[in-house]
Amino acid sequence: MKLISLSALLFVIFLGALFIYVAEDIPDFGDPNSAPNRYVNLSISMDAAEAATNLNKGIVPEELVNDLEVRGFREDELPAGVKKIKEGEWDAFIIPEEKHYYHKEQKYYFIKKEGDKLWVYRYAPIIRYIEEGENETEVPNMVTYGLADYRAYDTLGETTVIFTAGVAVILLLRRREKRPEVR
Amino acid sequence: MNTEKSETGEGKKGGGDVIVETVSRLMVPFIQLFALYVIIHGAGGPGGGFQGGVIFGASFVLLVIAFGIVKAGDRFPEGINRAFTSLGVYIYAGVGLLCIILSLGVAQYLNYGFIPLTAHFEENRALGMDLVEIGIGITVMAVITSIFFNLVWKREESEEEGGGEEVQE
Numbered sequence: 001m002k003l004i005s006l007s008a009l010l011f012v013i014f015l016g017a018l019f020i021y022v023a024e025d026i027p028d029f030g031d032p033n034s035a036p037n038r039y040v041n042l043s044i045s046m047d048a049a050e051a052a053t054n055l056n057k058g059i060v061p062e063e064l065v066n067d068l069e070v071r072g073f074r075e076d077e078l079p080a081g082v083k084k085i086k087e088g089e090w091d092a093f094i095i096p097e098e099k100h101y102y103h104k105e106q107k108y109y110f111i112k113k114e115g116d117k118l119w120v121y122r123y124a125p126i127i128r129y130i131e132e133g134e135n136e137t138e139v140p141n142m143v144t145y146g147l148a149d150y151r152a153y154d155t156l157g158e159t160t161v162i163f164t165a166g167v168a169v170i171l172l173l174r175r176r177e178k179r180p181e182v183r
Numbered sequence: 184m185n186t187e188k189s190e191t192g193e194g195k196k197g198g199g200d201v202i203v204e205t206v207s208r209l210m211v212p213f214i215q216l217f218a219l220y221v222i223i224h225g226a227g228g229p230g231g232g233f234q235g236g237v238i239f240g241a242s243f244v245l246l247v248i249a250f251g252i253v254k255a256g257d258r259f260p261e262g263i264n265r266a267f268t269s270l271g272v273y274i275y276a277g278v279g280l281l282c283i284i285l286s287l288g289v290a291q292y293l294n295y296g297f298i299p300l301t302a303h304f305e306e307n308r309a310l311g312m313d314l315v316e317i318g319i320g321i322t323v324m325a326v327i328t329s330i331f332f333n334l335v336w337k338r339e340e341s342e343e344e345g346g347g348e349e350v351q352e
Contacts, residue, residue, distance in 0.1 A: 138305040139226045148312040152293040166326030173333040
């Protein structure tokens, strides 16, 4: 009994330490422009001196395409074009196979100069919803188009959960038919 | 003990305070109008189906608090409410199915752009979202109301049974 409570205490302390560590590890939570919300590091690096000149001209470096292929990215996920945002930062575009929803090139990779290396990031999918959601759905409320359009399956499930709760309460607590005779 | 119980029982039978009754009778239509506003304007501003449905259900809760469960519950058709509980989910799922049917199987489930309400794909999506929000609102309203009504009926019944036993003893 004592062993169980002691190990439970240790477990709680361990979980608390883990939570604190994770909370410290998330930088600027809630900021849409912070790194984990905006882009994820793919741990692909290139030499700045060679690649930067190519990128500035709009040419995708060969080694980047090869690295991405090795990582298992699909054919239509490989970068097709590059655009410079500002000094030391580039966007790489892809041309998806699926034409109806992605009828133009999609912003997919983010290349950033850090020191004498170029690091490759992948944009989070939420960036697309934030930046193009209003044009795609004609709804100004970001919460609504996220909830009812992009995540419509999820909301259908939520509504079904509420419906199930209501049915359960009706089945368990419904008043018996003898009520009118009391009055 | 007995007198207190009978007093509360009478209060529930004949309704409560005159002021509370009058004010809530005046307030309920406005609360319901506001709930409809919240549901319909879910796309344009803050709001949506869940919030509007909860406000709509709260108006019925206010009715019960003011008039007592017997008076308010007799005016409230429970069978229709039970139908509304599933109607909202059916609207939601039906809008999703409509996308497949009206696009002749091209579109996925719940892809509102293919419902030909207007000429533009994007505006169809906005209108489809509105339809879905109405479905959510109906379900949430009916569920909130039915949970509250059933709980109050249950409590009323057990109080009546308890009181009856005491009288018999």
